[in-house]
Each structure stands twice: as C-alpha cells, then as structure tokens.
Amino acid sequence: MPSDxxxxxxxxxxxEKLAHNNELKKGLTILGQEAERSAKSLAPVDTGNLxxxxxxxxxxxxxxxxxxxxxxxxxxxxxELGTRFHPPHPYLRPTLEVLKxxxxxxx
Numbered sequence: 001m002p003s004d005x006x007x008x009x010x011x012x013x014x015x016e017k018l019a020h021n022n023e024l025k026k027g028l029t030i031l032g033q034e035a036e037r038s039a040k041s042l043a044p045v046d047t048g049n050l051x052x053x054x055x056x057x058x059x060x061x062x063x064x065x066x067x068x069x070x071x072x073x074x075x076x077x078x079x080e081l082g083t084r085f086h087p088p089h090p091y092l093r094p095t096l097e098v099l100k101x102x103x104x105x106x107x
Contacts, residue, residue: 029058031099032056033056035056050076
C-alpha cells in the first residue's frame, strides 16, 4: 500500500516573509490557508465530502513548528494515488507546487 505522507521543507525566513515579520506561527497559518484553498479547488467532487474534509493544522512538536494539510476520509489516498481500478486524481501533491509558488510570490 502506498504511503500517504508527503513532506517538503522550507526555510524559516521564507515563512516569516509571508507574515511580514518574525511570527512563524502566523506565516504557517497563511501557508495552511493557501494549502487548504488549493487542495479543495483541485479535489475531485462527487458528493463533496472529500472537498469539505480538507483542512490544515499548525502546531509545534519536538522538531519545531509545522503545518500539515490533508483529509481524514479513508478514500482520500485512493483519489490522490489511484488504484488498479481507478485512475489517480491528485489534489494534495499538486498543492505542494502551488505552495512553492505562493512562497516565492509567484501566485
């Protein structure tokens, strides 16, 4: 079964630039809002349940601050990666590219 974890790292200064100051949490919140907006716009829609379930979270753990986004519906990973019976309809991975452009200011 494929992994449903995707990760990319960006510099603290890039996040702080989003917030226009040294508030890392605020910058990650702005990034999370953009991630949620992008993933929802790219998600396939049948009943709308997948789209409604996409959220983001900003927190801090032993490694430092983080922002994560995604869905808690069980079939979300199958929409993203596909199965042998169902073609993929990526909405989370393309959002990473949107976030990279957003951080660079090319949105």
